[in-house]
Amino acid sequence: MPAKENLRPGGRSARVQASVHNAVRALLKNMDRADVTIPLIAAEAGVTPSTIYRRWGELQELLADVAVERLRPDMLPIDTGSARGDLEVWTEQYCEEMSSGIGRDMMRDVLAAQDNANACKCDAFTREQIALIAERAHARGEAFPDIDAVMDGVVAPIIYRILFGDQPSIERVRDLMTGVFAAMPTRQPQPASAPISG
Amino acid sequence: MPAKENLRPGGRSARVQASVHNAVRALLKNMDRADVTIPLIAAEAGVTPSTIYRRWGELQELLADVAVERLRPDMLPIDTGSARGDLEVWTEQYCEEMSSGIGRDMMRDVLAAQDNANACKCDAFTREQIALIAERAHARGEAFPDIDAVMDGVVAPIIYRILFGDQPSIERVRDLMTGVFAAMPTRQPQPASAPISG
DNA sequence: CGCTAAAAGCAAATAATTTGCGTTAATGGA
DNA sequence: TCCATTAACGCAAATTATTTGCTTTTAGCG
Numbered sequence: 205m206p207a208k209e210n211l212r213p214g215g216r217s218a219r220v221q222a223s224v225h226n227a228v229r230a231l232l233k234n235m236d237r238a239d240v241t242i243p244l245i246a247a248e249a250g251v252t253p254s255t256i257y258r259r260w261g262e263l264q265e266l267l268a269d270v271a272v273e274r275l276r277p278d279m280l281p282i283d284t285g286s287a288r289g290d291l292e293v294w295t296e297q298y299c300e301e302m303s304s305g306i307g308r309d310m311m312r313d314v315l316a317a318q319d320n321a322n323a324c325k326c327d328a329f330t331r332e333q334i335a336l337i338a339e340r341a342h343a344r345g346e347a348f349p350d351i352d353a354v355m356d357g358v359v360a361p362i363i364y365r366i367l368f369g370d371q372p373s374i375e376r377v378r379d380l381m382t383g384v385f386a387a388m389p390t391r392q393p394q395p396a397s398a399p400i401s402g
Numbered sequence: 403m404p405a406k407e408n409l410r411p412g413g414r415s416a417r418v419q420a421s422v423h424n425a426v427r428a429l430l431k432n433m434d435r436a437d438v439t440i441p442l443i444a445a446e447a448g449v450t451p452s453t454i455y456r457r458w459g460e461l462q463e464l465l466a467d468v469a470v471e472r473l474r475p476d477m478l479p480i481d482t483g484s485a486r487g488d489l490e491v492w493t494e495q496y497c498e499e500m501s502s503g504i505g506r507d508m509m510r511d512v513l514a515a516q517d518n519a520n521a522c523k524c525d526a527f528t529r530e531q532i533a534l535i536a537e538r539a540h541a542r543g544e545a546f547p548d549i550d551a552v553m554d555g556v557v558a559p560i561i562y563r564i565l566f567g568d569q570p571s572i573e574r575v576r577d578l579m580t581g582v583f584a585a586m587p588t589r590q591p592q593p594a595s596a597p598i599s600g
Numbered sequence: 601c602g603c604t605a606a607a608a609g610c611a612a613a614t615a616a617t618t619t620g621c622g623t624t625a626a627t628g629g630a
Numbered sequence: 631t632c633c634a635t636t637a638a639c640g641c642a643a644a645t646t647a648t649t650t651g652c653t654t655t656t657a658g659c660g
Protein backbone atom coordinates (compact mmCIF):
# COMPACT_ATOMS: atom_id res chain seq x y z
CA MET A 205 0.00 0.00 0.00
CA PRO A 206 2.57 2.64 0.76
CA ALA A 207 3.92 3.48 -2.63
CA LYS A 208 7.44 4.75 -2.13
CA GLU A 209 8.98 2.05 -4.32
CA ASN A 210 6.84 1.55 -7.37
CA LEU A 211 6.04 5.17 -7.97
CA ARG A 212 7.02 7.24 -10.91
CA PRO A 213 10.61 8.17 -10.24
CA GLY A 214 10.28 11.31 -12.29
CA GLY A 215 10.32 14.91 -11.18
CA ARG A 216 7.10 15.88 -9.50
CA SER A 217 6.41 12.66 -7.70
CA ALA A 218 9.88 12.49 -6.26
CA ARG A 219 9.74 16.13 -5.33
CA VAL A 220 6.51 15.65 -3.43
CA GLN A 221 7.88 12.68 -1.60
CA ALA A 222 11.02 14.52 -0.59
CA SER A 223 9.00 17.49 0.51
CA VAL A 224 6.71 15.34 2.63
CA HIS A 225 9.60 13.47 4.19
CA ASN A 226 11.31 16.74 5.02
CA ALA A 227 8.13 18.09 6.52
CA VAL A 228 7.81 15.05 8.76
CA ARG A 229 11.40 15.35 9.94
CA ALA A 230 10.99 19.06 10.58
CA LEU A 231 7.80 18.61 12.55
CA LEU A 232 9.12 15.70 14.60
CA LYS A 233 12.06 17.83 15.60
CA ASN A 234 9.88 20.52 17.14
CA MET A 235 6.82 18.82 18.50
CA ASP A 236 5.45 15.81 20.21
CA ARG A 237 4.76 12.98 17.79
CA ALA A 238 1.22 12.67 19.13
CA ASP A 239 0.47 16.13 17.78
CA VAL A 240 1.76 15.46 14.28
CA THR A 241 -1.15 14.97 11.90
CA ILE A 242 -1.41 14.44 8.19
CA PRO A 243 -3.06 17.82 7.50
CA LEU A 244 -0.23 19.45 9.43
CA ILE A 245 2.40 17.61 7.45
CA ALA A 246 0.63 18.51 4.24
CA ALA A 247 0.62 22.18 5.13
CA GLU A 248 4.31 22.11 6.05
CA ALA A 249 5.16 20.26 2.85
CA GLY A 250 3.01 22.49 0.68
CA VAL A 251 0.91 19.66 -0.68
CA THR A 252 -2.72 18.80 -0.29
CA PRO A 253 -3.61 16.24 2.40
CA SER A 254 -5.33 13.90 -0.01
CA THR A 255 -2.02 13.37 -1.76
CA ILE A 256 -0.59 11.97 1.43
CA TYR A 257 -3.64 9.88 2.17
CA ARG A 258 -3.56 8.36 -1.27
CA ARG A 259 0.13 7.62 -1.25
CA TRP A 260 0.66 6.42 2.29
CA GLY A 261 -2.80 5.56 3.50
CA GLU A 262 -2.22 6.43 7.10
CA LEU A 263 0.17 8.37 9.25
CA GLN A 264 1.91 5.29 10.55
CA GLU A 265 2.98 4.14 7.12
CA LEU A 266 4.43 7.54 6.41
CA LEU A 267 6.21 7.67 9.75
CA ALA A 268 7.60 4.19 9.12
CA ASP A 269 8.82 5.28 5.70
CA VAL A 270 10.60 8.27 7.14
CA ALA A 271 12.00 6.31 10.06
CA VAL A 272 13.52 3.60 7.93
CA GLU A 273 15.40 6.19 5.91
CA ARG A 274 16.85 7.63 9.07
CA LEU A 275 17.82 4.18 10.26
CA ARG A 276 19.77 3.51 7.09
CA PRO A 277 23.46 3.41 8.01
CA ASP A 278 25.32 6.37 6.57
CA MET A 279 28.86 5.17 7.09
CA LEU A 280 31.03 2.10 7.11
CA PRO A 281 31.69 0.41 10.42
CA ILE A 282 34.83 1.91 11.98
CA ASP A 283 37.96 -0.09 11.31
CA THR A 284 39.78 -0.66 14.58
CA GLY A 285 42.27 -3.15 13.22
CA SER A 286 40.65 -6.26 14.64
CA ALA A 287 37.36 -8.04 14.12
CA ARG A 288 36.52 -8.06 17.75
CA GLY A 289 37.28 -4.38 18.12
CA ASP A 290 35.25 -3.56 15.03
CA LEU A 291 32.25 -5.43 16.32
CA GLU A 292 32.61 -3.97 19.78
CA VAL A 293 32.72 -0.39 18.57
CA TRP A 294 29.93 -0.95 16.11
CA THR A 295 27.74 -2.65 18.68
CA GLU A 296 28.17 0.05 21.26
CA GLN A 297 27.34 2.74 18.78
CA TYR A 298 24.33 0.80 17.51
CA CYS A 299 23.10 0.28 21.03
CA GLU A 300 23.44 3.94 21.87
CA GLU A 301 21.63 5.09 18.76
CA MET A 302 18.80 2.65 19.25
CA SER A 303 18.39 3.33 22.96
CA SER A 304 18.11 7.06 22.48
CA GLY A 305 14.68 8.59 22.44
CA ILE A 306 14.89 9.20 18.72
CA GLY A 307 16.06 5.68 17.98
CA ARG A 308 13.30 4.15 20.04
CA ASP A 309 10.70 6.29 18.34
CA MET A 310 11.96 5.37 14.90
CA MET A 311 11.93 1.70 15.75
CA ARG A 312 8.44 2.00 17.13
CA ASP A 313 7.32 3.74 13.95
CA VAL A 314 8.79 1.00 11.81
CA LEU A 315 7.22 -1.79 13.84
CA ALA A 316 3.85 -0.13 14.26
CA ALA A 317 3.15 0.00 10.53
CA GLN A 318 0.85 -2.60 9.03
CA ASP A 319 3.31 -3.29 6.30
CA ASN A 320 6.42 -4.95 7.68
CA ALA A 321 8.59 -4.32 4.64
CA ASN A 322 10.30 -1.51 6.48
CA ALA A 323 11.08 -3.71 9.45
CA CYS A 324 12.70 -6.19 7.09
CA LYS A 325 14.76 -3.37 5.65
CA CYS A 326 16.06 -2.42 9.07
CA ASP A 327 17.10 -5.99 9.66
CA ALA A 328 18.84 -6.00 6.30
CA PHE A 329 20.72 -2.79 7.11
CA THR A 330 22.05 -4.29 10.30
CA ARG A 331 23.06 -7.50 8.62
CA GLU A 332 24.90 -5.59 5.94
CA GLN A 333 26.93 -3.69 8.47
CA ILE A 334 27.87 -6.87 10.28
CA ALA A 335 28.66 -8.54 6.98
CA LEU A 336 31.13 -5.74 6.23
CA ILE A 337 32.87 -6.34 9.52
CA ALA A 338 32.90 -10.07 8.82
CA GLU A 339 34.40 -9.50 5.37
CA ARG A 340 37.18 -7.42 6.80
CA ALA A 341 37.80 -10.08 9.39
CA HIS A 342 38.08 -12.76 6.73
CA ALA A 343 40.34 -10.57 4.63
CA ARG A 344 42.63 -10.27 7.64
CA GLY A 345 42.46 -14.00 8.24
CA GLU A 346 40.60 -13.63 11.51
CA ALA A 347 37.86 -15.95 12.64
CA PHE A 348 34.44 -14.37 12.87
CA PRO A 349 31.06 -15.68 13.98
CA ASP A 350 28.19 -16.27 11.58
CA ILE A 351 26.02 -13.26 10.91
CA ASP A 352 23.08 -15.14 12.35
CA ALA A 353 25.00 -15.79 15.52
CA VAL A 354 25.69 -12.09 15.89
CA MET A 355 22.08 -11.21 15.15
CA ASP A 356 20.75 -13.70 17.68
CA GLY A 357 23.45 -13.21 20.26
CA VAL A 358 23.99 -9.46 20.24
CA VAL A 359 21.51 -7.53 18.14
CA ALA A 360 18.33 -9.33 19.21
CA PRO A 361 18.94 -8.99 22.96
CA ILE A 362 19.72 -5.30 22.57
CA ILE A 363 16.60 -4.63 20.58
CA TYR A 364 14.42 -6.78 22.79
CA ARG A 365 15.53 -4.89 25.87
CA ILE A 366 14.97 -1.53 24.27
CA LEU A 367 11.51 -2.47 23.06
CA PHE A 368 10.39 -4.16 26.22
CA GLY A 369 11.44 -1.53 28.66
CA ASP A 370 14.94 -2.34 29.78
CA GLN A 371 17.89 -0.13 28.86
CA PRO A 372 20.75 -2.46 27.93
CA SER A 373 23.95 -1.46 29.71
CA ILE A 374 27.34 -1.22 28.04
CA GLU A 375 28.57 -4.01 30.29
CA ARG A 376 25.78 -6.30 29.24
CA VAL A 377 26.44 -5.55 25.59
CA ARG A 378 30.10 -6.45 26.03
CA ASP A 379 29.10 -9.69 27.73
CA LEU A 380 26.83 -10.57 24.86
CA MET A 381 29.66 -9.99 22.40
CA THR A 382 32.04 -12.06 24.43
CA GLY A 383 29.49 -14.85 24.50
CA VAL A 384 29.14 -14.86 20.73
CA PHE A 385 32.88 -15.01 20.21
CA ALA A 386 33.21 -17.73 22.82
CA ALA A 387 30.49 -19.85 21.23
CA MET A 388 32.17 -19.55 17.82
CA PRO A 389 33.27 -22.91 16.39
CA THR A 390 37.01 -22.83 16.99
CA ARG A 391 38.61 -23.68 13.70
CA GLN A 392 42.15 -22.43 13.70
CA PRO A 393 42.43 -18.77 12.84
CA GLN A 394 45.18 -18.01 10.34
CA PRO A 395 48.39 -16.36 11.62
CA ALA A 396 47.43 -12.72 11.06
CA SER A 397 44.79 -12.71 13.81
CA ALA A 398 45.38 -10.12 16.52
CA PRO A 399 42.82 -10.00 19.30
CA ILE A 400 42.53 -6.66 21.06
CA SER A 401 43.57 -6.35 24.64
CA GLY A 402 41.19 -4.94 27.24
CA MET B 403 -2.69 8.05 30.43
CA PRO B 404 -4.67 4.94 29.73
CA ALA B 405 -6.62 4.47 32.93
CA LYS B 406 -7.12 0.73 33.28
CA GLU B 407 -5.22 0.58 36.57
CA ASN B 408 -6.14 3.56 38.67
CA LEU B 409 -9.79 3.61 37.84
CA ARG B 410 -12.68 3.06 40.15
CA PRO B 411 -12.83 -0.66 40.54
CA GLY B 412 -16.55 -0.52 41.30
CA GLY B 413 -19.50 -1.65 39.25
CA ARG B 414 -20.16 0.61 36.33
CA SER B 415 -16.60 1.50 35.48
CA ALA B 416 -15.50 -2.10 35.49
CA ARG B 417 -18.56 -3.09 33.52
CA VAL B 418 -17.80 -0.54 30.83
CA GLN B 419 -14.21 -1.63 30.61
CA ALA B 420 -15.15 -5.29 30.28
CA SER B 421 -17.75 -4.43 27.70
CA VAL B 422 -15.28 -2.41 25.65
CA HIS B 423 -12.61 -5.10 25.85
CA ASN B 424 -15.13 -7.72 24.76
CA ALA B 425 -16.22 -5.53 21.90
CA VAL B 426 -12.63 -5.16 20.70
CA ARG B 427 -12.02 -8.90 20.86
CA ALA B 428 -15.27 -9.61 19.04
CA LEU B 429 -14.54 -7.12 16.29
CA LEU B 430 -10.95 -8.25 15.80
CA LYS B 431 -12.19 -11.79 15.35
CA ASN B 432 -14.37 -10.87 12.40
CA MET B 433 -12.70 -8.02 10.62
CA ASP B 434 -9.45 -6.55 9.51
CA ARG B 435 -7.80 -4.52 12.25
CA ALA B 436 -7.47 -1.55 9.89
CA ASP B 437 -11.27 -1.30 9.78
CA VAL B 438 -11.76 -1.28 13.55
CA THR B 439 -12.54 2.23 14.74
CA ILE B 440 -13.45 3.70 18.08
CA PRO B 441 -17.01 4.60 17.09
CA LEU B 442 -17.46 1.02 15.91
CA ILE B 443 -16.15 -0.40 19.16
CA ALA B 444 -18.36 1.97 21.11
CA ALA B 445 -21.44 0.83 19.21
CA GLU B 446 -20.57 -2.83 19.72
CA ALA B 447 -19.93 -2.24 23.42
CA GLY B 448 -23.05 -0.15 23.92
CA VAL B 449 -21.18 2.89 25.21
CA THR B 450 -20.70 6.35 23.82
CA PRO B 451 -17.48 6.99 21.90
CA SER B 452 -16.40 9.84 24.13
CA THR B 453 -16.13 7.42 27.01
CA ILE B 454 -13.50 5.48 25.10
CA TYR B 455 -11.69 8.60 23.98
CA ARG B 456 -11.53 9.90 27.51
CA ARG B 457 -10.37 6.66 29.04
CA TRP B 458 -7.93 5.42 26.46
CA GLY B 459 -7.09 8.47 24.41
CA GLU B 460 -6.56 6.66 21.17
CA LEU B 461 -7.25 3.36 19.52
CA GLN B 462 -3.71 2.11 19.92
CA GLU B 463 -3.75 2.40 23.67
CA LEU B 464 -6.98 0.45 23.81
CA LEU B 465 -5.66 -2.20 21.46
CA ALA B 466 -2.50 -2.47 23.55
CA ASP B 467 -4.58 -2.86 26.68
CA VAL B 468 -6.61 -5.64 25.15
CA ALA B 469 -3.58 -7.34 23.65
CA VAL B 470 -1.63 -7.47 26.88
CA GLU B 471 -4.51 -9.24 28.58
CA ARG B 472 -4.53 -11.85 25.87
CA LEU B 473 -0.78 -12.26 26.17
CA ARG B 474 -1.06 -12.97 29.90
CA PRO B 475 -0.17 -16.65 30.41
CA ASP B 476 -3.18 -18.63 31.48
CA MET B 477 -1.46 -21.78 32.62
CA LEU B 478 1.68 -23.06 34.29
CA PRO B 479 4.49 -24.27 32.07
CA ILE B 480 4.05 -27.98 31.38
CA ASP B 481 6.07 -30.22 33.68
CA THR B 482 7.99 -32.72 31.58
CA GLY B 483 10.13 -34.05 34.40
CA SER B 484 13.31 -32.21 33.46
CA ALA B 485 14.36 -28.60 33.29
CA ARG B 486 15.54 -28.88 29.77
CA GLY B 487 12.37 -30.58 28.65
CA ASP B 488 10.27 -27.97 30.43
CA LEU B 489 12.08 -25.13 28.74
CA GLU B 490 12.00 -26.81 25.37
CA VAL B 491 8.28 -27.42 25.45
CA TRP B 492 7.54 -23.98 26.80
CA THR B 493 9.79 -22.30 24.23
CA GLU B 494 8.26 -24.09 21.31
CA GLN B 495 4.77 -23.23 22.42
CA TYR B 496 5.74 -19.62 23.05
CA CYS B 497 7.33 -19.38 19.65
CA GLU B 498 4.28 -20.82 17.94
CA GLU B 499 1.90 -18.50 19.72
CA MET B 500 3.98 -15.44 18.99
CA SER B 501 4.62 -16.31 15.36
CA SER B 502 0.95 -16.80 14.61
CA GLY B 503 -0.91 -13.96 12.97
CA ILE B 504 -2.77 -13.23 16.18
CA GLY B 505 0.38 -13.25 18.29
CA ARG B 506 2.17 -10.93 15.91
CA ASP B 507 -0.73 -8.54 15.85
CA MET B 508 -0.95 -8.49 19.62
CA MET B 509 2.74 -7.83 19.95
CA ARG B 510 2.52 -5.07 17.38
CA ASP B 511 -0.37 -3.52 19.30
CA VAL B 512 1.59 -3.60 22.52
CA LEU B 513 4.70 -2.07 20.98
CA ALA B 514 2.87 0.54 18.93
CA ALA B 515 1.33 2.23 21.95
CA GLN B 516 2.94 5.43 23.23
CA ASP B 517 2.89 4.11 26.74
CA ASN B 518 5.31 1.23 27.07
CA ALA B 519 3.91 -0.05 30.36
CA ASN B 520 2.18 -2.85 28.51
CA ALA B 521 5.38 -3.90 26.82
CA CYS B 522 7.04 -4.13 30.22
CA LYS B 523 4.17 -6.28 31.40
CA CYS B 524 4.69 -8.71 28.54
CA ASP B 525 8.32 -9.01 29.44
CA ALA B 526 7.35 -9.63 33.06
CA PHE B 527 4.90 -12.37 32.06
CA THR B 528 7.59 -14.17 30.13
CA ARG B 529 10.10 -13.86 32.94
CA GLU B 530 7.59 -15.23 35.41
CA GLN B 531 6.99 -18.31 33.31
CA ILE B 532 10.69 -18.96 32.98
CA ALA B 533 11.15 -18.34 36.69
CA LEU B 534 8.61 -21.04 37.40
CA ILE B 535 10.56 -23.49 35.27
CA ALA B 536 13.75 -22.42 37.02
CA GLU B 537 12.20 -22.96 40.44
CA ARG B 538 11.12 -26.45 39.53
CA ALA B 539 14.61 -27.15 38.26
CA HIS B 540 16.17 -25.98 41.49
CA ALA B 541 13.68 -27.98 43.52
CA ARG B 542 14.76 -31.05 41.55
CA GLY B 543 18.42 -30.17 42.09
CA GLU B 544 19.00 -29.53 38.41
CA ALA B 545 21.20 -26.75 37.08
CA PHE B 546 19.38 -24.02 35.21
CA PRO B 547 20.56 -20.89 33.40
CA ASP B 548 19.89 -17.41 34.71
CA ILE B 549 16.60 -15.92 33.66
CA ASP B 550 18.49 -13.16 31.87
CA ALA B 551 20.49 -15.72 29.94
CA VAL B 552 17.27 -17.34 28.77
CA MET B 553 15.74 -14.01 27.89
CA ASP B 554 18.79 -12.91 25.91
CA GLY B 555 19.58 -16.29 24.43
CA VAL B 556 16.18 -17.66 23.53
CA VAL B 557 13.33 -15.21 23.95
CA ALA B 558 14.99 -12.16 22.40
CA PRO B 559 16.09 -13.89 19.19
CA ILE B 560 12.64 -15.40 18.72
CA ILE B 561 10.90 -12.07 19.19
CA TYR B 562 13.42 -10.21 17.08
CA ARG B 563 12.91 -12.58 14.18
CA ILE B 564 9.16 -12.40 14.42
CA LEU B 565 9.16 -8.61 14.53
CA PHE B 566 11.71 -8.10 11.82
CA GLY B 567 10.29 -10.41 9.28
CA ASP B 568 11.87 -13.79 9.76
CA GLN B 569 9.87 -16.75 10.98
CA PRO B 570 12.05 -18.60 13.50
CA SER B 571 12.16 -22.31 12.78
CA ILE B 572 11.76 -25.02 15.39
CA GLU B 573 15.29 -26.16 14.65
CA ARG B 574 16.69 -22.71 15.26
CA VAL B 575 14.78 -22.44 18.51
CA ARG B 576 16.24 -25.75 19.68
CA ASP B 577 19.71 -24.56 18.77
CA LEU B 578 19.21 -21.40 20.78
CA MET B 579 18.15 -23.42 23.79
CA THR B 580 21.11 -25.74 23.44
CA GLY B 581 23.37 -22.72 23.31
CA VAL B 582 21.99 -21.29 26.51
CA PHE B 583 22.39 -24.57 28.36
CA ALA B 584 25.89 -25.00 26.97
CA ALA B 585 26.98 -21.52 28.05
CA MET B 586 25.65 -22.10 31.55
CA PRO B 587 28.37 -21.87 34.22
CA THR B 588 28.88 -25.46 35.29
CA ARG B 589 28.79 -25.23 39.02
CA GLN B 590 27.76 -28.48 40.63
CA PRO B 591 24.04 -28.55 41.25
CA GLN B 592 23.45 -28.94 44.97
CA PRO B 593 21.00 -31.65 45.93
CA ALA B 594 17.62 -29.95 46.47
CA SER B 595 18.93 -26.40 46.82
CA ALA B 596 16.63 -23.74 48.28
CA PRO B 597 14.13 -22.33 45.80
CA ILE B 598 14.52 -18.72 44.79
CA SER B 599 12.38 -16.22 46.58
CA GLY B 600 9.78 -14.61 44.42
C1' DC C 601 -28.42 8.27 54.06
C1' DG C 602 -26.45 11.97 51.88
C1' DC C 603 -22.13 14.25 50.06
C1' DT C 604 -18.43 14.50 46.70
C1' DA C 605 -16.29 13.69 42.74
C1' DA C 606 -15.00 10.35 39.15
C1' DA C 607 -16.83 8.44 35.24
C1' DA C 608 -20.44 8.19 31.77
C1' DG C 609 -23.86 10.15 28.46
C1' DC C 610 -25.29 13.54 25.13
C1' DA C 611 -24.86 16.84 21.57
C1' DA C 612 -22.63 20.57 19.33
C1' DA C 613 -18.29 22.07 17.42
C1' DT C 614 -14.09 20.99 15.31
C1' DA C 615 -10.87 18.23 12.79
C1' DA C 616 -9.53 14.38 10.02
C1' DT C 617 -10.41 11.28 6.19
C1' DT C 618 -12.55 9.82 1.94
C1' DT C 619 -14.11 10.55 -2.59
C1' DG C 620 -15.39 12.35 -7.25
C1' DC C 621 -13.66 14.90 -10.74
C1' DG C 622 -10.81 18.13 -13.30
C1' DT C 623 -5.76 19.23 -14.10
C1' DT C 624 -0.83 18.50 -14.44
C1' DA C 625 3.07 16.20 -15.96
C1' DA C 626 5.98 11.76 -16.33
C1' DT C 627 6.56 8.06 -19.51
C1' DG C 628 6.82 5.71 -23.75
C1' DG C 629 6.08 5.30 -28.64
C1' DA C 630 5.69 7.32 -33.34
C1' DT D 631 10.08 16.40 -30.91
C1' DC D 632 5.42 15.76 -30.35
C1' DC D 633 1.48 13.26 -28.97
C1' DA D 634 -1.21 9.82 -26.40
C1' DT D 635 -1.69 7.66 -22.14
C1' DT D 636 -2.22 7.52 -17.48
C1' DA D 637 -0.24 7.99 -12.74
C1' DA D 638 -0.18 11.35 -9.48
C1' DC D 639 -1.76 15.69 -7.89
C1' DG D 640 -5.06 19.52 -6.45
C1' DC D 641 -9.46 21.02 -5.08
C1' DA D 642 -13.75 20.85 -2.78
C1' DA D 643 -17.70 18.48 -1.09
C1' DA D 644 -19.23 14.67 1.71
C1' DT D 645 -18.42 11.71 5.29
C1' DT D 646 -16.53 10.19 9.48
C1' DA D 647 -13.79 10.66 13.59
C1' DT D 648 -12.41 13.38 17.60
C1' DT D 649 -12.84 16.96 21.04
C1' DT D 650 -15.32 19.56 24.26
C1' DG D 651 -18.80 21.76 27.39
C1' DC D 652 -22.34 20.47 30.04
C1' DT D 653 -25.58 17.25 32.43
C1' DT D 654 -26.54 12.95 34.63
C1' DT D 655 -25.31 8.79 36.94
C1' DT D 656 -23.17 6.32 40.50
C1' DA D 657 -18.98 4.54 43.23
C1' DG D 658 -16.68 5.56 47.45
C1' DC D 659 -16.97 7.19 51.95
C1' DG D 660 -18.19 9.40 56.37
